[in-house]
């Protein structure tokens with residue numbers, strides 16, 4: 191059975207949900223909270239980059255995929271801005287918790303919309319052969335981005 195693009199994308203989605211759950215349960219001002227936030231940031235950025243390159247760019251080229259890909263890229267940008275906002279706050283403070291909740295809420299909304307809508311739209315645009323190839327390319331870039339971001 192060849193690798194499936196959507197299974198590959200969902201693996202990161204599940205990881206994002208689990209990391210965000212842990213992050214919101216972390217204790218104020220602890221090293222645990224700081225490390226979890228770093229994990230969340232790297233996971234979100236690595237997934238977004240590889241997903242933009244190997245899911246949204248290919249479907250952006252098709253008229254049927256234009257509005258979904260545009261919408262998704264806009265949400266990625268909003269998520270990145272929330273990550274930056276959290277990063278500027280004191281992890282021991284109340285404002286940090288409020289902003290981290292906002293980030294978690296935004297990510298959950300985005301993942302749901304991708305799984306319920308954008309994946310279906312792209313499923314009609316991409317051929318079976320493209321999906322197999324893109325799954326491979328996505329996984330490779332996701333791993334590479336993890337390394338690049340962890341070293342930064």
Ligand SMILES: [Fe+2]
Nearest residue numbers: 238241262304
């Ligand atoms: Fe996404």
Ligand SMILES: [Fe+2]
Nearest residue numbers: 199203241304
């Ligand atoms: Fe995604």
